[in-house]
Amino acid sequence: MRNKDVPSPKKPSEESRVNRNRREFITTAVLAGGAALLTGIPLGIYVVAPAMGKSIEKWIDFGSPDALPDDGFEMLSYEFLLKDGWQILPQRGFVWARKMPENKFRVFSSTCTHLACNVIWQPETGTFExxxxxxxxxxxxxxxxxxxxxxxxxxxxxxxxxxxxVRMTV
Ligand code: FES
Known part of the structure; x- marks a missing residue:
């Protein structure tokens, strides 16, 4: 038997149920928006910035030019840390350089223009392979x-x- 003095639990009205659903929806939307913003900014820096053609130039020192040969190319290795905003990216590789007449030089990237493997100078054939x-x-x-x-x-x-x-563009 039910005591008449104790109020019976109220059923939520249609209006309060709608308000609660609206609050939950807004909270979820705000949280999802915040998460998208937090992940979207770094992702944008990684994906969009390179696509916008942003490149960084750096001059690399290779010591005295007297050490370079004049009868072929010598491999010059480099390694440096590239600071780009909040990222620090290690850069390693090599270029091919030689002396030419009249105090001139030639320097080639080692990156093959097909699919970016490294080419190697072959003195026997006088070609990069x-x-x-x-x-x-x-x-x-x-x-x-x-x-x-x-x-x-x-x-x-x-x-x-x-x-x-040598000027490197990364
Ligand atoms: S990467 Fe294909 S020939 Fe060099």
Whole structure:
């Protein structure tokens, strides 16, 4: 038997149920929006910034230019940390450089223009050879065999205070 003095639990009215659903929806939307913003900003920096063509230039020192050969190319290795905003990215690789007449030099990127493997200078044949798909480039960096259609990228250099420097674009 029910005591008449004790109020019976009220059923939620239609209006309060709708208000509660609305509050839950708004809370969920705000949380989802915040999460999207938090993950979207770094993702945007990673994905959108490179797509916008942002590149970073750096001059790399390779010591005295006197050490470079004049009868072929020498491999010059580099390693540095690239600070890009809040990211620190290690960069490693090598370029090919040689002396030319009249105190000039030539420097080529080691990156094959087919699918970006590293090309290796072969003194016996006087060509750069790519181990991945047998691409080959002559000593001017022009493609002469295999799938590469574009020449090796020639890099800008300068000599300052007896130091050979090459401009890298990352
Ligand atoms: S990556 Fe060099 S030939 Fe394919």
């Amino acid at each position: 790519c181990p991945c798909h047998s691409g080959r480039f002559d000593s001017d960096g022009r493609p002469v065999a295999g799938p590469p259609a574009r020449p090796l990228k020639e890099l800008t250099y300068k000599v300052e205070a007896d130091t050979f420097k």
